[in-house]
Each structure stands twice: as C-alpha cells, then as structure tokens.
Amino acid sequence: MSLVTIDRRNGLAYVTIDNPPVNSLGRSVRKNLLLACTSLAADKEVAAVVVSGKGRNFVAGADIGELGQTPSEPFLPDVLSAIENAPMPWVAAISGVALGGGLELAMACHGRVADRGARLGLPEVNLGVIPGAGGTVRLPRLVPMADAVSMITGGKPIAATHALDIGLLDRIAQADLIRCATALAQELAQKGPPVPTITRPCHSSDKIDWEAVEKQMKQKSRGAVAPLEALSSLHTAAQAPASEALSAERARFLRLTTSEQAAALRYVFFAERAAGKSLRSHDTPPVDLRQVGVIGGGTMGAGIATALVLAGSQVRLVERDAPVAEAGRARVAQTIADSVKRGVLAQGAAKAAIARLSTGSDYAALADCALVIEAVFEDMAVKRQVFSRLDAVMPAEAVLATNTSYLDVDALAETTRDPARILGLHFFSPAHVMKLLEVVRGRETGARALATGAALARLLGKVPVVAGVCDGFIGNRIMAAYRRDCEFMLEEGALPQQIDAAMQDYGFAMGIFAVQDLSGLDIAWAQRKAQAPSRDPSARYARIADQLCEAGRLGRKTGQGWYDYASGAAKSDPAVEAIIQAEQARAGRKLRSFSAEDIMARILGRMQAEGAALLQEGISESAADIDVVMVTGYGFPRHKGGPMYLAAKSSSEGKDA
Ligand code: NAI
Numbered sequence: 001m002s003l004v005t006i007d008r009r010n011g012l013a014y015v016t017i018d019n020p021p022v023n024s025l026g027r028s029v030r031k032n033l034l035l036a037c038t039s040l041a042a043d044k045e046v047a048a049v050v051v052s053g054k055g056r057n058f059v060a061g062a063d064i065g066e067l068g069q070t071p072s073e074p075f076l077p078d079v080l081s082a083i084e085n086a087p088m089p090w091v092a093a094i095s096g097v098a099l100g101g102g103l104e105l106a107m108a109c110h111g112r113v114a115d116r117g118a119r120l121g122l123p124e125v126n127l128g129v130i131p132g133a134g135g136t137v138r139l140p141r142l143v144p145m146a147d148a149v150s151m152i153t154g155g156k157p158i159a160a161t162h163a164l165d166i167g168l169l170d171r172i173a174q175a176d177l178i179r180c181a182t183a184l185a186q187e188l189a190q191k192g193p194p195v196p197t198i199t200r201p202c203h204s205s206d207k208i209d210w211e212a213v214e215k216q217m218k219q220k221s222r223g224a225v226a227p228l229e230a231l232s233s234l235h236t237a238a239q240a241p242a243s244e245a246l247s248a249e250r251a252r253f254l255r256l257t258t259s260e261q262a263a264a265l266r267y268v269f270f271a272e273r274a275a276g277k278s279l280r281s282h283d284t285p286p287v288d289l290r291q292v293g294v295i296g297g298g299t300m301g302a303g304i305a306t307a308l309v310l311a312g313s314q315v316r317l318v319e320r321d322a323p324v325a326e327a328g329r330a331r332v333a334q335t336i337a338d339s340v341k342r343g344v345l346a347q348g349a350a351k352a353a354i355a356r357l358s359t360g361s362d363y364a365a366l367a368d369c370a371l372v373i374e375a376v377f378e379d380m381a382v383k384r385q386v387f388s389r390l391d392a393v394m395p396a397e398a399v400l401a402t403n404t405s406y407l408d409v410d411a412l413a414e415t416t417r418d419p420a421r422i423l424g425l426h427f428f429s430p431a432h433v434m435k436l437l438e439v440v441r442g443r444e445t446g447a448r449a450l451a452t453g454a455a456l457a458r459l460l461g462k463v464p465v466v467a468g469v470c471d472g473f474i475g476n477r478i479m480a481a482y483r484r485d486c487e488f489m490l491e492e493g494a495l496p497q498q499i500d501a502a503m504q505d506y507g508f509a510m511g512i513f514a515v516q517d518l519s520g521l522d523i524a525w526a527q528r529k530a531q532a533p534s535r536d537p538s539a540r541y542a543r544i545a546d547q548l549c550e551a552g553r554l555g556r557k558t559g560q561g562w563y564d565y566a567s568g569a570a571k572s573d574p575a576v577e578a579i580i581q582a583e584q585a586r587a588g589r590k591l592r593s594f595s596a597e598d599i600m601a602r603i604l605g606r607m608q609a610e611g612a613a614l615l616q617e618g619i620s621e622s623a624a625d626i627d628v629v630m631v632t633g634y635g636f637p638r639h640k641g642g643p644m645y646l647a648a649k650s651s652s653e654g655k656d657a
Contacts, residue, residue, distance in 0.1 A: 059102025121157025128262030132253030264641030297328015303431030420446030507637025
C-alpha cells in the first residue's frame with residue numbers, strides 16, 4: 001500500500017495521504033510526502049496541487065507511536081518547508097479533522113478549503129508540548145494574533161465556519177470538497193508563483209498585553225507549562241523574523257518533548273485510551289441506545305438526560321409525579337439553553353435535542369427502552385423499590401443501571417429476576433460535561449450489561465473506567481480516604497483554607513473543603529451515619545464535619561459550610577475555626593504547623609495507599625485506571641499524571657538512585 005498517492009489530471013496533481021485510521025504523519029508518510037513534493041516540483045505539466053486525506057479525515061496529527069520519541073528524518077518542518085516553497089500552489093482539501101501536524105501541513109499550503117463539518121486545531125499543549133512544525137509562526141500570519149493565542153494555548157479545535165471567519169480557511173465547500181479545492185488551485189495557479197505563508201507579515205499584536213495574558217494564563221493553567229511556552233513562542237513570532245521564530249519554536253518543542261509534564265500527559269492520554277477495554281466483548285453486543293430511560297430528574301438524572309439527548313438518543317424521563325417530571329424537563333431545557341447562550345450549541349441542534357426528551361411518571365412508558373439509568377435519591381429502600389418496579393415492566397433483555405455514589409450494586413441486583421442485567425453507571429456532575437464514567441461491575445453483572453456501559457461511554461464521549469463493588473467505588477473511596485486525612489490534619493493544627501490553598505497550588509482545580517461545600521456535605525454525612533454501627537470504635541474518627549452538618553452548615557446551598565458564602569465568595573469563618581479548635585482540644589493531639597509540602601505529601605500518600613488497596617482487592621483493574629479517575633473526575637492535575645503514576649515514578653527513581 002502506498003501511503004501517499006499522486007494522481008495527475010487536467011494539469012493538476014492530486015496528492016492523497018492514505019494512512020488509516022486517521023492519516024497521521026508518521027515517518028513513512030513524511031518521507032512519501034517529501035518525495036511527492038520533490039517529484040511534482042520538477043514536473044512542468046503540473047500547474048497546482050490539491051492535497052487531501054483518504055477516508056473521513058484530512059490528517060489527525062502526529063503518529064501516536066512516535067509520541068515522546070526523538071523525531072526521525074525527514075522532519076516535519078523540512079517537509080512543510082518544501083511544500084511551502086514549491087514552484088506551484090498547493091491547496092489543502094480538509095475533511096473531518098486537521099489537527100496538530102495536520103493543520104501545520106494545511107497552513108504550509110498556499111490555500112485551504114474545508115468541508116462544513118471539518119474541525120481544525122493545534123492541540124499540542126494537551127500533550128505538554130507546543131506545535132513544532134511552524135504552527136506558532138504560520139498561524140498568526142493567517143489569523144489575528146488573539147485568535148492564534150486562543151487556539152494554540154487553549155488547544156481546542158475550532159469549527160470550519162469559525163476558521164473561515166478568522167481567515168484560516170479560504171473557502172468552505174458547499175458541495176464536493178475536491179471540486180472546490182480544484183477551483184481554488186486553478187485560480188491560484190493563474191496568479192503566478194505562490195506566496196509562502198511564512199513570507200506574509202505577522203498579524204499585529206499591538207492590542208495584546210502579553211504580560212496580562214501571561215498572568216491570566218498562569219492562573220488558568222494551574223502549573224501546566226505548555227500553554228505558557230506556546231504563548232512565549234507566539235510572542236517571539238510577533239517580534240522576530242520568521243526564520244528565527246521557526247528555529248526558536250522547534251527548539252522549544254524538542255525541549256518540551258522530553259519534559260516531565262509531557263511524559264505525564266502522554267501517560268494519561270494512553271491510560272484514557274486503554275480505559276474500559278475489558279468491558280467490550282467480541283461475542284456480546286451492547287443493547288440499542290437509541291431509546292434510553294432515565295428515572296429521577298434531579299441534578300444527576302437531568303444531567304444524564306441532557307447528555308443523552310445531545311448525543312442523539314430519545315430519552316424517557318420518569319419522575320415521582322407529573323409536576324416533578326415537569327421540573328426535570330425544565331432542568332434539561334435550562335442546561336441546553338445555557339449551552340446555546342455560551343455559544344457552544346447551535347439553536348437548531350438545541351431544539352432537536354429537546355424534542356428527543358419525553359417526561360412523565362409512568363414506568364410502563366419505559367418498556368421500549370433497552371437501557372434504563374436510575375438516578376433517584378441515594379437511599380437503598382427507594383432504589384430497591386425502583387428496581388423491583390423496573391423488573392416488572394422492562395423486557396427481559398433490557399439493561400438496568402444505577403447511578404448510585406456509594407450503595408451496594410449487588411444488593412440492588414438482588415431485587416431483580418436477572419442480576420446479570422444490572423450494573424452501576426456512576427456519572428459525575430455536571431453529567432453532560434464531566435468526561436468520567438465509572439462502570440461498576442457487580443458480582444453477577446453480565447457481558448451485555450458491561451458492553452452496554454462501554455457503548456454508552458463511547459456514545460456520550462466519556463472515558464469509562466471499570467470498578468468493582470465497594471463503598472464509593474474508585475473515586476469516592478479515594479476521596480473519602482484523603483478527606484478523612486485532611487480532617488485529621490485539622491485536628492492536628494491545619495486550617496481548611498490552608499489545605500485548600502496547598503491543593504490549589506499543587507494544581508487541583510479546587511481544594512477538598514471547597515469541593516465539599518460545592519457538592520453539599522449531606523451525602524457524605526448520610527454515608528457516615530449509615531456506616532456508624534459497623535465502625536471500629538477504636539479507629540480514629542474526626543467529628544468536625546458532623547458538627548458542621550449538625551449546625552446546618554451543609555455547604556453552598558445553605559450559605560455556609562467549611563466556608564461562609566454570605567458575600568458570594570468563599571470566606572474563612574471564625575465559627576468554623578472555633579469548632580476546629582474545640583475538636584483539637586478534645587482530640588488532645590499535639591498541635592503542629594503544616595507547610596504546603598507536608599499537606600500534599602500526606603494527601604498523596606493517602607491517595608496512593610487507598611489506590612494500592614483498591615488494586616489488591618480487585619476493585620480496580622489497573623493503576624492507570626485509578627489515575628484516569630483522579631484526573632478526569634476529581635481535579636487531579638493532568639500534567640502530573642495521577643497519584644499512582646507519581647508513586648511508580650518515585651519508586652523507580654528510588655531504585656535508580
Ligand atoms: P436529587 O435529589 O437532585 O434528585 C433525585 C430525584 O429523584 C428527585 O428529582 C426525585 O424526585 C427523584 N425520585 C426520587 N424517588 C423517585 C422514584 N421512586 N421514582 C422516580 N423519581 C424519583 O439527587 P441527585 O444529586 O441527582 O442524585 C441522584 C443519584 O445520583 C443519587 O444516587 C446520588 O448518590 C447519585 N450521584 C449524585 C452526584 C451528585 O453530584 N449530585 C454525583 C454522582 C452520583
């Protein structure tokens with residue numbers, strides 16, 4: 001198979017990159033592309049070239065097999081430079097995605113057209129690097145500097161229509177992409193020798209306050225260096241001659257490739273791809289997900305229904321009675337309307353999504369759904385009743401799932417005739433946004449139910465991680481464990497705001513106490529009360545959180561929790577400090593001062609110990625899965641890889657030393 005083909009027709013050449021599945025720019029593709037470029041440059045019969053990708057996509061970027069390795073020749077910048085300096089115009093015909101090196105290739109061409117549905121982006125920062133083949137130098141020569149800054153430092157792909165607006169595309173194909181590209185190629189050929197992008201002037205950056213942007217970005221990136229390096233690279237592009245900016249960019253790229261952060265980000269990237277693989281079965285297909293039932297239209301049920309209708313499924317939402325069902329519908333509608341307001345969803349798509357939702361209080365309406373997800377109150381008796389009712393109305397082959405945070409999935413499965421069809425599908429709030437889905441495998445969960453969990457994750461664009469049944473599965477169990485340790489630290493002299501600040505400095509989105517205030521202190525309180533009878537009386541137990549709850553401080557929703565929210569923002573509260581001091585005195589431990597390092601060492605140590613226990617008990621299938629849970633669901637800084645990654649790293653460094 002040839003990875004790059006050339007088809008000469010009517011004085012033009014059509015170069016097609018054919019490297020399934022996504023036409024990544026591996027070494028052989030680069031080599032063949034360079035050969036094509038050299039042979040076409042010498043061909044006097046060819047007036048212009050159209051380059052496209054075979055199949056659905058143009059080029060999705062680098063070959064992931066080569067990620068993190070020392071680049072091998074021919075280097076992408078050299079291939080792109082050859083294309084850019086070709087004697088005839090090259091036009092990129094972009095279908096599907098043009099990402100990373102793929103977009104850099106398109107930018108080295110002399111013209112760009114795309115399908116309406118195409119997406120273009122430079123996502124390198126997500127892997128801890130920056131574009132390394134001219135992306136930071138060519139992009140601000142095509143689009144305003146502010147757009148280049150946002151695309152490269154944010155790493156999010158943009159839609160073709162947006163790309164056209166800012167000048168990254170010359171045209172959007174209304175019908176046939178190659179025909180549209182051909183027309184542009186012919187027009188450019190008429191205009192004489194093509195103008196290399198790199199010789200264009202850089203868009204002005206006069207309006208950009210680089211220092212202010214850097215400051216803002218430092219806050220947002222929480223310790224990740226790649227976005228800041230990308231910003232510096234763009235700043236260089238704005239000031240230095242293009243050739244200098246190109247070499248500076250390449251040097252930065254190569255330095256970052258071997259950085260600790262890039263290694264950690266690559267690890268998470270591969271861990272996410274591997275997650276949930278064991279759920280898929282060759283013999284057992286998932287159930288049909290075109291029609292899904294959701295029971296409970298509160299925070300989670302409405303979020304799950306939103307995710308489903310946005311992904312194209314019909315959803316039947318069942319609540320306790322008609323008015324509550326209507327409130328559930330309103331919740332979904334509000335979330336979708338907010339997405340339209342924020343510009344992330346088109347009006348038409350929003351309308352179509354809402355039309356896929358039906359609500360009511362009759363369980364019989366669920367009978368034509370092949371999957372039902374329950375998200376009712378976190379109460380075993382209520383959930384058991386729901387499952388018995390479902391068992392009565394649902395066809396035998398339907399899969400039934402619970403979104404419980406802590407309850408025993410096996411005990412729920414007992415309420416049905418066929419426990420093989422029960423599993424846990426633990427979503428995270430907000431369910432239409434958060435990428436993590438814990439797929440809880442009960443003792444008797446069958447292959448069809450598991451395959452359905454994997455298929456649902458794929459449909460919703462989520463990362464499925466398999467967990468066994470235990471209190472809190474993977475994520476909540478680790479969180480409960482380190483939260484306990486944080487409360488012990490309070491008894492020993494630390495303050496909530498000090499622990500939260502240490503976590504945020506480390507790179508967490510929020511500290512543990514602020515997180516509790518946001519999600520409400522009552523769920524964990526209920527869980528502690530439920531566990532109380534079986535608790536070992538000699539085990540250490542911190543009572544501070546219980547006392548806050550008893551005082552009605554349930555978090556943001558009551559205006560007070562670990563912090564006071566009277567002013568709208570979280571403020572430390574003397575009343576909380578008084579409770580802590582009283583408990584310090586009661587516990588009678590020696591008080592000490594805690595540095596941020598002490599705090600983080602204790603938190604990480606606890607996460608790692610609990611992670612090791614989860615592996616030993618067989619609750620989690622791999623250390624990488626645990627890291628995926630912590631990074632995608634619990635705000636652990638992605639560029640640090642995750643607690644288990646860090647543990648493995650420090651033990652191997654220990655061995656090396
Ligand atoms: P919620 O209180 O906001 O919503 C529960 C809904 O269930 C209410 O609207 C209620 O009317 C409805 N409901 C109760 N009994 C019902 C019945 N028999 N039939 C139909 N509907 C019924 O609670 P939330 O926060 O949405 O939690 C729901 C479940 O999701 C719980 O199991 C919780 O542990 C779990 N969960 C919650 C997360 C969160 O962040 N809130 C995260 C992940 C899981």
